Amino acid sequence: MKIDLTDTTSSKINNALVQGRRAIGTPAIGMVLTLVIVTDEEHAYDALKAANEASREHPSRKLVVIKRVSRSPRDRAKARLDAEVRVGTSAGTGETVVLRLYGEVIDHAQSVVLPLLLPDAPVVVWWPVGSPVDPDKDPLGALGQRRVTDAYAAEDPVKEIAARAAHYTPGDTDLAWARITPWRSMLAAALDQQHADVVSAEVEGEGYNPSAELLALWLADRLGVPVRRTVSDGPGLTAVRLETKNGPVVLGRPDGSLATLSMPGQPDRAVALQRRETAELLAEELRRLDPDDIYESALKYGVDRLKDAPAPAAAAAPAAKAPAAESAEAPAAAEAPEAGEKPAPAPAKKAAGGKKAAGK
Numbered sequence: 001m002k003i004d005l006t007d008t009t010s011s012k013i014n015n016a017l018v019q020g021r022r023a024i025g026t027p028a029i030g031m032v033l034t035l036v037i038v039t040d041e042e043h044a045y046d047a048l049k050a051a052n053e054a055s056r057e058h059p060s061r062k063l064v065v066i067k068r069v070s071r072s073p074r075d076r077a078k079a080r081l082d083a084e085v086r087v088g089t090s091a092g093t094g095e096t097v098v099l100r101l102y103g104e105v106i107d108h109a110q111s112v113v114l115p116l117l118l119p120d121a122p123v124v125v126w127w128p129v130g131s132p133v134d135p136d137k138d139p140l141g142a143l144g145q146r147r148v149t150d151a152y153a154a155e156d157p158v159k160e161i162a163a164r165a166a167h168y169t170p171g172d173t174d175l176a177w178a179r180i181t182p183w184r185s186m187l188a189a190a191l192d193q194q195h196a197d198v199v200s201a202e203v204e205g206e207g208y209n210p211s212a213e214l215l216a217l218w219l220a221d222r223l224g225v226p227v228r229r230t231v232s233d234g235p236g237l238t239a240v241r242l243e244t245k246n247g248p249v250v251l252g253r254p255d256g257s258l259a260t261l262s263m264p265g266q267p268d269r270a271v272a273l274q275r276r277e278t279a280e281l282l283a284e285e286l287r288r289l290d291p292d293d294i295y296e297s298a299l300k301y302g303v304d305r306l307k308d309a310p311a312p313a314a315a316a317a318p319a320a321k322a323p324a325a326e327s328a329e330a331p332a333a334a335e336a337p338e339a340g341e342k343p344a345p346a347p348a349k350k351a352a353g354g355k356k357a358a359g360k
Contacts, residue, residue, distance in 0.1 A: 053279035170291035
């Protein structure tokens with residue numbers, strides 16, 4: 001069931017929600033959170049589709065905030081709010097309200113959203129694109145216990161990660177971090193089977209892939225070893241190589257679907273490591289609403305190295321190939337970095353617990 005409201009108010013939207021629930025006989029109870037989606041008209045459909053799929057696991061009230069750009073000064077001075085209220089099968093599991101803001105009301109979106117939040121339920125704010133530099137200081141972000149961004153959607157994902165580290169507040173997270181959860185789990189399980197310390201690591205993936213950067217930072221932070229970032233053609237992450245005193249541990253995924261795990265003294269094993277859709281990533285982030293200390297630690301590790309990354313234009317230029325690798329290890333004073341590599345400052349700390357720290 002869908003109810004269209006033109007030039008409306010938050011009070012009328014609440015009344016429409018009650019009317020819709022009564023019409024289909026669905027109570028408001030059973031919804032576990034309010035998901036506020038801040039996006040534009042271009043990406044609203046895909047974002048709402050992902051949220052509806054994630055709501056099968058997390059029944060929620062979904063508030064889609066779309067800030068419409070007015071063409072003329074007169075339109076920009078006139079405040080207007082249009083809404084679509086969806087309940088039943090058209091709203092996934094829960095309820096959906098699509099809010100289109102015009103004119104001056106764009107600057108006061110939090111005043112529109114606040115009366116529509118579920119009482120006594122956590123609030124998660126998600127920016128599929130165009131996330132603010134400091135999500136916690138954003139008026140809508142301040143309403144949420146959890147703030148979800150996606151560095152992959154930024155023009156310069158590596159600089160976006162550096163900005164996330166500089167403005168991190170407990171409750172912040174990023175879908176680029178959720179994308180590497182299966183990799184982290186697989187690598188931690190592999191290291192539990194090896195009784196030798198890791199001495200170095202290498203992460204291979206597409207250039208300017210925020211997930212590859214975060215995985216490299218996580219390994220350097222948890223293991224306290226030099227980690228080299230190598231650029232490949234993708235898709236996404238393609239391989240991780242851990243050098244141990246017993247030999248290399250390699251997790252490779254050249255096709256974005258099926259990976260191969262190689263360890264010393266054991267036969268190679270095929271591992272399902274499918275690239276996941278946005279709905280799965282969002283559902284994972286909604287499972288926990290407490291601060292992610294491991295994400296914070298990895299995010300803040302080596303921020304200076306990320307800030308010194310080359311500009312995206314250098315990677316796109318056909319005549320100037322992007323640097324093949326970046327190293328988290330400080331270069332020797334008497335040696336120049338190899339061609340195609342970018343040296344970086346030494347790790348700021350040593351993770352306690354050796355190889356087992358990777359499983360934390």
